[in-house]
Amino acid sequence: MKLRVERDVLAEAVAWAVRGLSQRPPVPVLAGVLLEATEDGLTLSAFDYEVSAKVTVDADVEEPGTVLVLGRLLADISKSLPHKPIELVSEGSKVQVTCGSAKFSLQSMPTGEYPTLPENPEPTGVIGGDVFTQAVAQVSVAADRGDTLPILTGVRIEVQGNKLTLLATDRYRLAMREVLWNGGDENAEYAALVPARTLDSLAKALGAAGSVSLSLSGASTGSGLAGFEAGQRRMTTRLLDGDYPKVTSLFPTSVDTTAVVETAMLVEAAKRVSLVAERNMPVRLRFGDDAVRIEAGTGEDAQASETFEARIEGPELEIAFSPQFLLDGLGVVGTKYVRLGFTQPTRPAVLSGQDELDGEADDSYRYLIMPVRFAN
Amino acid sequence: MILHIDMDAFYASASLIERPDLLGQPVIVGGAGRGVVLSATYEARRSGVSSGMPMGRARRLCPDAVVLAPDYDLYTQISGSIMHLFSQVTPLVEPISLDEAFLDVGGVCNGPESAAALGHELRDAVADEQGITCSVGVAPMKFVAKLASTSAKPDGLRLVRQDEVLDFLHPLPVEALWGVGASTQEKLHTLGLRTVGDIAHLPQRTLVRSLGQASGTTLHRLAWGHDERRVVPHEPERSIGSDETFGEDLDDPVLIKRHLLKLSDRVAARMRSAEVAGRTVVLKVRFSDFTTITRSRTLSEHTDVSREVYAVAAQLFDALGLQRARIRLVGVRVQGLTDRRLTSRQGKLGEREFGWQEADRAVDRASARFGAGIVRPASLVG
Numbered sequence: 048m049k050l051r052v053e054r055d056v057l058a059e060a061v062a063w064a065v066r067g068l069s070q071r072p073p074v075p076v077l078a079g080v081l082l083e084a085t086e087d088g089l090t091l092s093a094f095d096y097e098v099s100a101k102v103t104v105d106a107d108v109e110e111p112g113t114v115l116v117l118g119r120l121l122a123d124i125s126k127s128l129p130h131k132p133i134e135l136v137s138e139g140s141k142v143q144v145t146c147g148s149a150k151f152s153l154q155s156m157p158t159g160e161y162p163t164l165p166e167n168p169e170p171t172g173v174i175g176g177d178v179f180t181q182a183v184a185q186v187s188v189a190a191d192r193g194d195t196l197p198i199l200t201g202v203r204i205e206v207q208g209n210k211l212t213l214l215a216t217d218r219y220r221l222a223m224r225e226v227l228w229n230g231g232d233e234n235a236e237y238a239a240l241v242p243a244r245t246l247d248s249l250a251k252a253l254g255a256a257g258s259v260s261l262s263l264s265g266a267s268t269g270s271g272l273a274g275f276e277a278g279q280r281r282m283t284t285r286l287l288d289g290d291y292p293k294v295t296s297l298f299p300t301s302v303d304t305t306a307v308v309e310t311a312m313l314v315e316a317a318k319r320v321s322l323v324a325e326r327n328m329p330v331r332l333r334f335g336d337d338a339v340r341i342e343a344g345t346g347e348d349a350q351a352s353e354t355f356e357a358r359i360e361g362p363e364l365e366i367a368f369s370p371q372f373l374l375d376g377l378g379v380v381g382t383k384y385v386r387l388g389f390t391q392p393t394r395p396a397v398l399s400g401q402d403e404l405d406g407e408a409d410d411s412y413r414y415l416i417m418p419v420r421f422a423n
Numbered sequence: 424m425i426l427h428i429d430m431d432a433f434y435a436s437a438s439l440i441e442r443p444d445l446l447g448q449p450v451i452v453g454g455a456g457r458g459v460v461l462s463a464t465y466e467a468r469r470s471g472v473s474s475g476m477p478m479g480r481a482r483r484l485c486p487d488a489v490v491l492a493p494d495y496d497l498y499t500q501i502s503g504s505i506m507h508l509f510s511q512v513t514p515l516v517e518p519i520s521l522d523e524a525f526l527d528v529g530g531v532c533n534g535p536e537s538a539a540a541l542g543h544e545l546r547d548a549v550a551d552e553q554g555i556t557c558s559v560g561v562a563p564m565k566f567v568a569k570l571a572s573t574s575a576k577p578d579g580l581r582l583v584r585q586d587e588v589l590d591f592l593h594p595l596p597v598e599a600l601w602g603v604g605a606s607t608q609e610k611l612h613t614l615g616l617r618t619v620g621d622i623a624h625l626p627q628r629t630l631v632r633s634l635g636q637a638s639g640t641t642l643h644r645l646a647w648g649h650d651e652r653r654v655v656p657h658e659p660e661r662s663i664g665s666d667e668t669f670g671e672d673l674d675d676p677v678l679i680k681r682h683l684l685k686l687s688d689r690v691a692a693r694m695r696s697a698e699v700a701g702r703t704v705v706l707k708v709r710f711s712d713f714t715t716i717t718r719s720r721t722l723s724e725h726t727d728v729s730r731e732v733y734a735v736a737a738q739l740f741d742a743l744g745l746q747r748a749r750i751r752l753v754g755v756r757v758q759g760l761t762d763r764r765l766t767s768r769q770g771k772l773g774e775r776e777f778g779w780q781e782a783d784r785a786v787d788r789a790s791a792r793f794g795a796g797i798v799r800p801a802s803l804v805g
Contacts (some may be wrong), residue, residue, distance in 0.1 A: 218771045297772050327724055329767055345765060369769055395772055417770040 048112025048137040050084045054146060057089075057133055060104045063280065064091040065118035066252060067098050067245075074161045074400040080118035081318035082135070082142075084108045092164050093118055098245050099164045102250070103279045114142050115148065115156040124151055126137050129296055135168035149351065158415065167281045170260035172230035176277060179259045182213050182224040185379040185412050190215040190243030194286075198289040201240040202265055208233040215243055216294055220372050221395075221415040222379075228261070239263040240287040241273050249284065253277040279319040298397060302388030304361035306334045307401055310385045314377045316353040321370035323349040329419035330370045334389070335363030343370070356403060366392045367419040376414035393420055424538035425654060427568035428509070428545060432578040433522035433697060434462030436555035437501050438491045446764070449488040453478050458666040461493055465577055478668075495663075495693060501553055508548055512541065512715040517654045525565055527654035535561065539582040546580060564650035566601050567592065573599075588648040593620030600645050604750065610634060620649075622646040646719040663697065664705070664756025665689045672711045674747040680737055685803055686755040687733035691726075695787055699760040700725035704735040707754035715752075716741065721759065725766040728779045729786075732757060 065080050072078045072095060080124055081092040089106035092099065114137050121144075125133065128146040136143045137155060144151040183202070191199035195219075205212040213224045253275055262274035265286050275282045321330050323344035330343045337359055342352035366389060377385060382400030386408045389396045398414040401407070430436065439445055449467035453460045460481045463472045468486035482488070502521040509516045515527035532538040542559040549557050556578040560571025563585045571591070575581035578802050583591045596618060597611045599604055610631040610633060616622050622630065623646035631639030644650070665686045683706075694701060705719040718739045726732065736755045768780075788796045 216772065218773075219769055294772070327767070327769075329769075347765075367767065372769075393770065395770075415772065417772050419518055419767045419769050421764075421767050 048082070048084045048114055048142075049110040049137065050089060050106045050108045050136075051132050051134050052089055052106040054125065054128050054130055054133050056104045056106075059124075059130070059144065060089075060091050060102050061118070061122045061125050063252060064093045064100050064102055065122050067095060067100060067248065068093050068118050069095055069148055070119075074160075076115065076117070076156055077162075078117055079115040079156050079161065080121055081115050081161055081164075083113045083157065084111050084135075086111065090103065094162060094164050096162070097242070098249070098285075099283045101164065101167075101281045111156050112137055115158045115161050116142050116153045117156075118152065124153075165270075165272055165283045167276060167283055168262040168268065168270050168272055170262045170263055170274065170276065171232075171235070171264050172211075172228045173258050173260050174226065174228035176253065176257050176259050177255040178226050179261075180250045180253075180255045181209075181379075181381060182226050182412075183246055185224050185381070185414075186215045186222045186335065187243040187247040188215075188375045188379050189220045189414065191216060191217035192244075193217075198240060198287055198291055200243055201287040201291075202243045202246050203238060203240050203291045205215075205238045206230060206263055207236050214291075214294060216362040217223070218414075219369070219417050220376065221297055222376070222413070223298075223415075224412045226411065237264050237267050238291075238293060239266055239273050240289070241284060242287060245284045249275060249282050252278055297395065298413060299388070299390050302361075302390055302397065304334060304359065304364045304389045306339060306360075306387045306389075307358040307384050307404060308339055308355070308387070310377055310380060310383060310400075312355055313339070313341070313385065314374060316355065316379070317370055317374055320351040320353055321374075323351045324370055327369075329367035330373065331365065331367045333363070333365045334359050336385075361389075363390060364389050366396065367421065368396075368416060369419055374418050376416060380412060380414065382409065390417060394418075424528055424532055424535055424561055424563060425565055425568045426528055426538065426542050426545070427562075427565070427572040428526065428542075428549075429558050429560075429569075429572045429576070430549075430683045431556045431558055432462050432464055432520035432625070432667040433555070434493055434498060435464045435467075435491075437498050437553075438494060439464070440501075440554050441494075441497070442491070445489055445544055449484070449485050449555075450492050451478070451481055451488045452493050453490060454666065454668055455493070456668070457670065459668070462521065463488070467631045486741060496696060500699060501555070505549060505553060507705065508552065509545070512545065515654045515656050517656055525568065525654045535563075535582055535584045539580065542580050542582075546578075555743045563588065564648065565652050565654065565793070566645060567648060567685075569601075570595065570599055570679060589623075592646070592648055593618060593623060595619045597622060602641060602645075607634065607638065607642075619646050648794035661699070661760045662705075662756050662758040663690055663693050663699070663701070664707075664754055665693075666707065666752055667751040669750070672751050674749050676740070676745070679750060679753060681738065681802055682753055683736045683740060683755060684733050684800055684801070686753065687736050687805075690755050690757055690791070691729035691732045691783065693726040694757060694760070695763075695783065698763045700727040700766045701757035701761075702726070702759035703757065704732055705750070705754075705756040705758060705801075706736050706739040707756065708740070708750055709752035711749040713751070716743075719758075723762060724749050724768060725763075727783070729765060729783050730779050736794070 083090045088103050092101045092105045131147040134145040142153045142155045186202050203214040209228050209230050211228050215222050260276040265272045267277040271286050272283045318343050320343040333340045338354050340354040344350035376398045380400045382402055384401040386399050386401045393419045395415045400409045426734040435450050438452050450464045452462045458478050460476045467485050467488045472485050492653050506518055513526050513528050513531050517525040528538050539561050542561050558572045558575040559580040562568040562571050562583040571581040571583045575578045598608045627643045630643050702725050703719050703721045707717045709715040720735050789798045
């Protein structure tokens with residue numbers, strides 16, 4: 048193998064490909080990044096049995112070939128090289144990296160032992176990168192981080208023609224986002240359960256620019272994979288198995304009290320008062336008289352409270368939430384105002400976005416949050 | 424001055440309140456069958472019975488003794504009244520356990536004699552109100568007060584004035600000092616040190632060399648009657664637990680878990696009746712060779728729900744990965760208790776309005792009316 052590549056191009060591609068690599072891979076070769084030089088350019092691949100990442104960049108290939116070198120090492124090296132073209136040459140069991148006056152000689156690992164990367168399955172639809180990134184961030188925040196129920200660590204993506212519904216819950220909150228995509232087949236109906244952590248980092252990795260092709264039919268086609276492509280970047284991830292609980296019915300059909308507040312104000316206030324909330328203790332909110340009062344702490348310890356304007360309809364209500372769960376939802380709603388809907392202090396509340404104080408609620412994103420109950 | 428007040432044979436005396444017919448007889452409070460002695464009346468102690476002794480041995484030493492099962496609710500209740508009584512005298516009450524406390528009476532007494540007079544008053548008040556006796560040590564420092572109350576037992580009071588401290592302390596055996604357990608005691612004995620006076624007269628450097636900096640320095644200071652520890656009023660680090668010694672050693676995990684369920688049920692019921700909830704569940708397992716291990720897990724939220732306590736206890740037991748090891752005793756304990764009214768519970772989506780928490784309370788009400796055990800898990804019926 049012999050090729051020449053721009054320093055920034057290589058540095059960015061390697062950094063992108065190895066970002067998901069484990070520090071302690073199950074087998075040593077998985078610490079590697081596979082470099083394949085063909086007439087189409089240079090393709091870099093990384094794989095950890097769960098997720099595969101593959102990116103092709105322009106390169107001036109003199110001799111095609113394939114080598115496997117330590118991924119993180121190559122990423123560190125290319126990042127530190129001067130801004131000059133880089134030459135990669137394989138010589139026996141070594142790979143020479145030359146850039147200006149800098150020379151590195153890397154041990155190449157046996158490519159024969161490297162697992163075959165899964166092929167990206169055929170895309171089933173296309174979505175804007177910005178919409179996809181936001182939707183994934185909005186939903187994955189509610190996925191379970193524990194390991195008691197593996198299916199809850201996933202984001203369920205339901206396809207109904209041109210509509211995608213993303214869902215995640217950890218039993219304390221439930222996030223649901225509906226987006227439009229170009230799904231081709233208008234009658235298509237299928238679903239995929241993608242590990243939330245992977246999906247979140249993958250959506251960030253693919254970036255918000257341009258569009259993303261998704262392949263979500265892996266559960267029905269039997270490949271067990273979901274595929275994602277944005278430009279020259281391609282990723283696959285293993286799907287989770289199992290029947291996702293029917294959760295959409297948890298959203299209340301109607302609410303009695305609604306409150307519209309400025310998102311940033313509620314976020315700031317919740318962060319401030321939660322400073323005095325002991326571990327696992329909630330913040331308490333009271334909605335009434337066109338104001339929301341948020342407070343935390345107990346009589347025996349420090350207390351904090353803050354009151355600000357809110358547009359409230361319906362009966363007064365006092366309710367308590369885990370500050371983290373509340374902030375998670377507020378942090379991803381992405382609109383200037385947030386609308387909160389309640390039935391009772393012991394029943395879940397619905398949070399959704401709203402652009403104008405007097406506008407309509409935007410129900411494309413809904414975050415259902417279960418309150419904290421006091422013992423007495 | 425500091426008072427150390429210690430109830431005499433607390434569990435036994437308290438149990439006798441409900442069994443006045445047994446007054447004057449040897450009585451042992453402890454687990455049935457192969458458990459250990461929790462407390463014994465002085466009549467039983469005269470035959471050599473002491474706390475912590477296996478029941479079998481106690482019965483052999485004192486075959487006439489009447490054995491009573493412990494009634495923790497009663498003890499907790501009496502203890503609460505006693506601590507309340509103390510707090511009427513001074514706000515500086517430091518409860519050490521259910522049946523002993525330090526009181527700093529420096530602010531309310533002027534001089535040792537008035538402190539001793541207060542000690543007598545408290546002894547009378549406890550006897551009048553609760554019908555049990557206690558012993559009081561009065562001294563200028565905490566550890567001396569404790570030693571004084573021990574020397575006054577049972578049913579007595581001992582005053583150690585500032586100028587009497589060394590005379591009182593030095594003839595005592597080394598193990599009387601705080602922090603001297605079996606291993607330190609052995610080290611001290613090898614050095615030829617038998618009494619507190621011996622320690623006091625050994626150069627501190629020598630003591631530090633053999634016991635280490637911290638413990639050497641502390642012991643030397645204690646031996647000269649220096650103890651700056653103050654009486655810190657606080658709630659005792661409470662925990663609620665229950666042990667069970669099996670009739671014969673068990674190795675069947677199914678049976679053992681059934682006992683864990685019973686203990687968890689009992690512990691959680693006691694937590695509910697004391698209106699507390701806890702976060703840390705501790706499992707204790709004693710094997711047939713008497714080696715004892717404990718394992719604990721802290722939950723994300725406080726609980727007083729029988730099932731949740733049991734679930735953790737069972738997980739801890741499974742995590743031991745025992746291959747049919749023979750087990751003599753298991754215990755379940757919940758720590759990190761706080762007032763239940765101050766605890767909160769993160770709800771779960773889709774959960775029923777009334778869950779196990781409410782079911783437990785219904786069981787408690789049924790038990791209060793028809794007797795303990797009227798409603799219990801199906802696996803414990805029969």
